[in-house]
Amino acid sequence: MYDVIIIGAGVIGCAVARELSKYERKILVVDKASDICEGTSKANSGIIHAGFDAKPGSFKAKFNVLGNQMMEELSKQLDFPFQRNGSLVLGFSEADLIELKKLKEQGEKNGVKELEILTGEEARNLEPNLSKEVIWALYAKQGGIVCPFNLTIALAENAFTNGAQFKLNTEVQSINRISSTKEIPFDFYHIETNQGILRSRTVVNAAGVYADLFHNMVSEHKIKIIPRKGEYCLFDKSVGNYVQKTIFQLPTKMGKGVLVTPTIHGNLMVGPTAEDVLDKEDISTSMDGLKDVLKKATKSVKDLPIKQVITSFAGLRAHEESGDFIIGECEDAKGFFDVAGIESPGLTCAPAIGKYISNLMMDYLPANLNSTYKPYRKGVISIAHASFEERKQYINENPAYANVICRCEMVTEGEIMDAIHRPLGATTLDGIKRRTRAGSGRCQSGFCSPKVIEILARELKVDPSTITKSGEGSNFLTGFNKEEV
Numbered sequence: 001m002y003d004v005i006i007i008g009a010g011v012i013g014c015a016v017a018r019e020l021s022k023y024e025r026k027i028l029v030v031d032k033a034s035d036i037c038e039g040t041s042k043a044n045s046g047i048i049h050a051g052f053d054a055k056p057g058s059f060k061a062k063f064n065v066l067g068n069q070m071m072e073e074l075s076k077q078l079d080f081p082f083q084r085n086g087s088l089v090l091g092f093s094e095a096d097l098i099e100l101k102k103l104k105e106q107g108e109k110n111g112v113k114e115l116e117i118l119t120g121e122e123a124r125n126l127e128p129n130l131s132k133e134v135i136w137a138l139y140a141k142q143g144g145i146v147c148p149f150n151l152t153i154a155l156a157e158n159a160f161t162n163g164a165q166f167k168l169n170t171e172v173q174s175i176n177r178i179s180s181t182k183e184i185p186f187d188f189y190h191i192e193t194n195q196g197i198l199r200s201r202t203v204v205n206a207a208g209v210y211a212d213l214f215h216n217m218v219s220e221h222k223i224k225i226i227p228r229k230g231e232y233c234l235f236d237k238s239v240g241n242y243v244q245k246t247i248f249q250l251p252t253k254m255g256k257g258v259l260v261t262p263t264i265h266g267n268l269m270v271g272p273t274a275e276d277v278l279d280k281e282d283i284s285t286s287m288d289g290l291k292d293v294l295k296k297a298t299k300s301v302k303d304l305p306i307k308q309v310i311t312s313f314a315g316l317r318a319h320e321e322s323g324d325f326i327i328g329e330c331e332d333a334k335g336f337f338d339v340a341g342i343e344s345p346g347l348t349c350a351p352a353i354g355k356y357i358s359n360l361m362m363d364y365l366p367a368n369l370n371s372t373y374k375p376y377r378k379g380v381i382s383i384a385h386a387s388f389e390e391r392k393q394y395i396n397e398n399p400a401y402a403n404v405i406c407r408c409e410m411v412t413e414g415e416i417m418d419a420i421h422r423p424l425g426a427t428t429l430d431g432i433k434r435r436t437r438a439g440s441g442r443c444q445s446g447f448c449s450p451k452v453i454e455i456l457a458r459e460l461k462v463d464p465s466t467i468t469k470s471g472e473g474s475n476f477l478t479g480f481n482k483e484e485v
Contacts, residue, residue: 001199002028007172007214008206010041011347012339014155015354016204021162023367032171034471035431036424037152040208043315046263048144049345052107053251059325061110063349068142070351078154079379081264087143087246088123090300091136099250100138114141127243129301143246147264148347149434157423158377166424170195175217177333202335202365209280209318211340218333227280228317230272231289236308236442240266247300256344258296270297283314310442317343335364380418380435384410406448408441420459430470
């Protein structure tokens with residue numbers, strides 16, 4: 001019998017797990033995937049939003065501003081890169097100026113600081129590659145960028161080292177609330193999975209695009225999550241400084257529109273599209289979708305270096321019909337806590353949502369502080385970013401740090417071994433990629449993947465033929481989409 005079972009090992013589920021691990025509770029995180037961060041959290045813009053475009057009074061507005069304020073300290077505690085690079089929302093007409101002023105006023109109501117309206121020339125002084133069509137811009141200095149993989153994995157590892165358990169490759173099939181009996185004097189949830197039966201006093205539903213499925217199993221008040229697909233293009237690091245800030249266009253009812261942004265790792269990225277789809281697993285890209293992304297991006301920046309695109313990908317946002325997050329205890333299923341409809345700015349909101357759910361849980365199921373809780377975590381060593389003296393030290397301690405496996409990103413054998421053997425370590429090619437960036441460079445794993453497979457097989461003591469790209473049923477070739485092949 002667990003105190004809390006969290007469904008979903010994405011950024012929200014892992015943020016909740018970390019906050020709950022500060023108390024003496026038996027916590028389990030379950031996910032049908034083979035690794036952390038395999039769903040919505042793995043394919044997004046990596047933007048830490050300032051918080052000006054959410055409706056005042058909404059969950060999105062509240063948690064966006066709080067999460068933004070928490071991110072800098074969190075990055076220091078959990079050792080992941082974060083940069084407050086600022087953002088610009090562009091206006092191309094006098095009518096757009098009216099909308100930009102509304103966004104500024106809305107942001108100020110939400111508590112966003114350092115918002116400023118710029119002329120087109122003032123904006124181009126900050127970003128010389130902005131299009132000549134830009135005549136106004138809203139400048140938000142509090143905007144930032146982060147790696148969604150690094151953030152999610154850091155939260156998960158810290159939760160794990162503080163006592164939270166994780167069961168991956170575990171698909172929830174049904175949930176039923178069971179009333180108390182003489183043998184068990186409290187209500188609990190009976191959860192059937194492909195790995196057997198689990199029981200818990202409470203459930204946190206952080207299942208992304210599947211959150212409606214689990215909510216509707218226990219509640220008469222039905223919700224509907226619409227998978228909203230977004231396609232992206234990623235550019236080589238040689239053009240990573242094409243813009244310094246995150247460049248938005250005015251948001252629409254479908255989202256924040258196509259953006260142009262540097263990534264925390266030094267690439268350039270544009271996207272996403274916004275297409276509502278029926279299939280909750282549809283992360284395919286299309287020629288039309290990618291052309292649309294690049295066409296819209298050229299309205300924001302001039303001479304977009306499209307020949308430097310090195311890969312494309314798509315992700316799904318969990319859009320709920322109400323337009324806001326659904327967060328809180330289910331009215332007709334006590335002890336069942338929804339964190340549903342988490343689309344943009346969900347990545348930014350995650351730390352604040354984790355605290356909020358922890359406070360709700362304390363009201364429902366009080367617990368003592370975890371006296372052994374440790375807030376700090378050390379990430380995978382990066383030889384590429386280490387100083388000369390640090391490299392010498394690492395190599396003296398372990399010569400594997402001198403053996404470069406991924407030349408594009410300068411990732412060494414030592415880093416890959418660390419990614420395998422650390423808490424909740426990698427078991428797949430994508431798991432190594434998310435933790436070390438091996439395979440993320442210009443050749444997109446064309447040269448390094450055979451050696452990574454060899455290291456995984458050696459360290460995990462398995463046959464190389466069993467190593468997959470991203471979990472069960474996904475070998476090295478079938479894991480790619482058609483465009484990548």
